[in-house]
Amino acid sequence: ETGVTQTPRHLVMGMTNKKSLKCEQHLGHNAMYWYKQSAKKPLELMFVYSLEERVENNSVPSRFSPECPNSSHLFLHLHTLQPEDSALYLCASSQDPDRQPQHFGDGTRLSIL
């Protein structure tokens, strides 16, 4: 299924680098989400956007900066990350925040050196 596409699939970066994760959805949805999936922990919701406006920010460190230029695209800008930020970052979309279900992309596997 190519409804939600994430790039890159894998990313290795040093702690001082700046990089961005990209998510694109082709489902005509109005809400988009970033999740973090770490080993042996439940999925953690990071950010929710509805019609390009951020509606939820789950106490995420400022080294993660989201951007939603339109309802089809979502970015996660990364800078000065820590080793504990190594994880799978998943993007999802839904019709709107109150109308689920959410459809997920395949994620970006991020490794911080």
Next chain:
Amino acid sequence: GEDVEQSLFLSVREGDSSVINCTYTDSSSTYLYWYKQEPGAGLQLLTYIFSNMDMKQDQRLTVLLNKKDKHLSLRIADTQTGDSAIYFCAESGGSGNTGKLIFGQGTTLQVKP
């Protein structure tokens, strides 16, 4: 607070039925979901049930909801090796929901030939 619990591991033989269980705490949840995650992939929506339903069947999948006990189960009939994956239960975050899904930690299903 809101919480979703699942057993961590289940092993079955090919052709048997699998039953994956989940308990949740938020009685105001509108929908409950089952997602499947294969290695190296994102979360694939399998099925979901509205909170006023007791049962939903979709081909080999049967979802049972006991709202009184806050218990959700997923039964996979005639389990195949391709069903080996991690299965996540999730609930919608109740009233005032801004797209928040609460996930369990996932049940790893191992199917032996």
